[in-house]
Structure formats: C-alpha cells, structure tokens
Amino acid sequence: xxxxxxxxxxxxxxxxxxxxxxxxxxxxxxxxxxxxxxxxxxxxxxxxxxxxxxxxxxxxxxxxxxxxxxxxxxxxxxxxxxxxxxxxxxxxxxxxxxxxxxxxxxxxxxxxxxxxxxxxxxxxxxxxxxxxxxxxxxxxxx
Numbered sequence: 752x753x754x755x756x757x758x759x760x761x762x763x764x765x766x767x768x769x770x771x772x773x774x775x776x777x778x779x780x781x782x783x784x785x786x787x788x789x790x791x792x793x794x795x796x797x798x799x800x801x802x803x804x805x806x807x808x809x810x811x812x813x814x815x816x817x818x819x820x821x822x823x824x825x826x827x828x829x830x831x832x833x834x835x836x837x838x839x840x841x842x843x844x845x846x847x848x849x850x851x852x853x854x855x856x857x858x859x860x861x862x863x864x865x866x867x868x869x870x871x872x873x874x875x876x877x878x879x880x881x882x883x884x885x886x887x888x889x890x891x892x893x
Contacts, residue, residue, distance in 0.1 A: 811853035812864045813846075818872035821845060822890070823881060832891035839866055 758768035825841045826833060833841075843850075846865075854865035873890060876882040885891040 810851065812851050812856070813849075813854050813868055815868040815871040815875065818842065818865075818869040819876055822869065822872060822876065823892070826882075826890060826892050832885060832889060835888050835890055838890050839869060842869055 756765055757763065758765055761768055821842055822838060825838055825845075829837075843865075850865055854863065854868075856864050858864060858867050873882060877884065880893065883891055883893045
C-alpha cells in the first residue's frame with residue numbers, strides 16, 4: 752500500500768477508515784400493502800373477472816346507517832313524534848341482542864357509542880329531509 756491509501760485523520764487504511772467512506776443512506780421504510788384475496792363469484796358467466804377484496808377488521812361498533820331505518824319505524828309506530836330519550840330507549844330494546852360489545856363503550860364525552868351513532872343517524876335523516884326538527888328533545892317525522 753502507498754501513503755495515499757491511508758487516511759490522514761486516523762492513520763488507518765482507507766478501506767477500514769470511517770473518514771474515507773460516506774455513511775450509507777438510510778434504508779427506506781418498507782411499505783406494507785393490505786392483504787388481498789380474490790373472491791370467486793358463483794355466476795354462470797366464466798368471462799367475468801374475479802373481484803379483489805381487501806381484508807378489513809371486523810366492526811367494533813354498529814355504524815349510524817344501521818340505526819336510520821329503525822328510527823323511522825319507531826317514529827311511525829308512535830304516530831310521528833317521540834322524545835329523544837323514548838326513541839333511544841325503544842332502539843335499545845329492539846337491538847338488545849344485535850348491539851356489538853364496542854357499542855357499550857363510551858365516547859370521550861361520556862356517551863354510549865350506540866347512542867352517539869343513533870344521534871348521527873338522526874342528523875343524516877334531517878339533512879335528507881326524512882325528519883324535521885321539532886321542539887328541543889323531540890324527534891319527529893315531517
């Protein structure tokens with residue numbers, strides 16, 4: 752080896768010296784792709800392409816859309832108007848065995864998740880014109 756093969760800062764051969772080599776760039780973070788599966792359809796057409804379905808976790812609580820038709824049915828059965836507490840009590844009795852364990856958790860505000868979802872469903876029904884705003888604390892049909 753010649754003198755030029757040695758580092759001026761640490762007197763080690765450049766092949767072993769940290770000064771002669773720049774640090775390696777950081778490795779890029781691995782990108783995790785969602786698991787996919789192909790669902791075969793039972794149609795008689797063999798030309799149809801298989802559907803690719805992304806796996807998702809099972810639901811932890813009932814979505815607001817599930818409450819909307821039940822709210823409308825409850826209000827219709829009661830003549831079109833009920834207090835909010837009475838509607839929620841009726842929903843609880845109707846859905847006692849269908850509510851998920853996560854529905855009984857509380858939101859950060861302290862309200863049960865299923866009650867929050869039911870109130871969200873009511874808000875959507877109001878924007879769609881299927882319910883009207885009545886007196887405070889009263890849910891009613893138009």
